[in-house]
Amino acid sequence: MQKPVTQFTITIPIRPADLEGIGRAVLQYGLAIVFLWFGGMKFTAYEAQGIAPFIAHSPFVSWWHTLFGVQGASYMLGFVEISAGVLLALRGVNSLFSAFGGAIGVITYLTTLSFFFTTPGVFEPSLGGFPAISGGVGQFLLKDVVLLGASFFILGSSLGEVQAQQGKQTAAGG
Numbered sequence: 581m582q583k584p585v586t587q588f589t590i591t592i593p594i595r596p597a598d599l600e601g602i603g604r605a606v607l608q609y610g611l612a613i614v615f616l617w618f619g620g621m622k623f624t625a626y627e628a629q630g631i632a633p634f635i636a637h638s639p640f641v642s643w644w645h646t647l648f649g650v651q652g653a654s655y656m657l658g659f660v661e662i663s664a665g666v667l668l669a670l671r672g673v674n675s676l677f678s679a680f681g682g683a684i685g686v687i688t689y690l691t692t693l694s695f696f697f698t699t700p701g702v703f704e705p706s707l708g709g710f711p712a713i714s715g716g717v718g719q720f721l722l723k724d725v726v727l728l729g730a731s732f733f734i735l736g737s738s739l740g741e742v743q744a745q746q747g748k749q750t751a752a753g754g
Contacts, residue, residue: 629650
């Protein structure tokens with residue numbers, strides 16, 4: 581009769597800290613790519629029409645359509661998103677750039693998550709509404725929870741690097 585297994589060991593060829601570093605880089609530059617790609621799409625009529633219902637139903641940004649028109653609002657958002665992507669990608673140059681990119685991300689994703697509550701079609705009526713979300717609008721917006729978390733993480737870690745650098749400069753100068 582065999583003894584029951586009560587313990588086993590997992591050996592992995594990479595350290596957990598290395599995996600964390602890879603994850604940090606993927607968050608940083610993956611978010612930059614998302615902003616650059618989504619921002620570039622805002623310069624197409626296809627995307628402008630696609631985001632129009634989100635903007636139109638928002639109490640925070642519906643005025644964009646009045647002021648800039650549907651395509652103009654999309655252009656403005658595209659400029660902001662591309663700017664955030666570039667700032668995030670410049671972390672290796674200066675962490676302050678990345679902090680600004682992270683802050684833009686936080687504002688962007690808080691805004692888009694507000695669409696969850698203002699845009700028709702988020703909750704699936706054939707399944708009884710809330711908490712069932714639609715396969716289109718609801719699931720499209722839900723991903724922004726993760727992107728918001730990535731933006732907060734990048735903002736915090738970038739500001740931590742800025743503070744550490746300022747501390748080194750103060751120590752060297754004082």
